[in-house]
Amino acid sequence: MLTYDDIIKNEAINEYIKAADASLLALGFTEHSFAHVGRAVSICEYILSTLGFDQRDVEIAKIAAYMHDIGNAINRKQHAEWGGILANDILKASDMPIEDR
Numbered sequence: 001m002l003t004y005d006d007i008i009k010n011e012a013i014n015e016y017i018k019a020a021d022a023s024l025l026a027l028g029f030t031e032h033s034f035a036h037v038g039r040a041v042s043i044c045e046y047i048l049s050t051l052g053f054d055q056r057d058v059e060i061a062k063i064a065a066y067m068h069d070i071g072n073a074i075n076r077k078q079h080a081e082w083g084g085i086l087a088n089d090i091l092k093a094s095d096m097p098i099e100d101r
Contacts, residue, residue: 002096004041004062012090013067020072020079027076032069040065060100063091 007013021033044065048058064087071083091101 016070
């Protein structure tokens with residue numbers, strides 16, 4: 001089963017995070033690289049764990065939090081939609097079941 005630890009080692013995802021950060025910096029936004037996604041993951045994990053979600057749901061949410069801004073590598077407008085397309089392709093290739101994607 002695909003885990004958060006697998007995702008953070010994924011070269012394609014990490015390249016998209018770097019590209020998204022560079023694109024946003026060029027547009028005048030604040031840092032959106034690994035520190036940003038790390039904070040998102042920590043906050044997500046804390047909230048869902050505190051609310052009593054099961055471990056698999058927490059794991060899937062951490063994966064989503066890590067990948068949440070990759071669409072910015074393509075375009076700031078509609079970055080959520082682009083990110084969803086990129087994420088689905090990567091997660092599908094990683095054999096993540098469709099119900100988890």
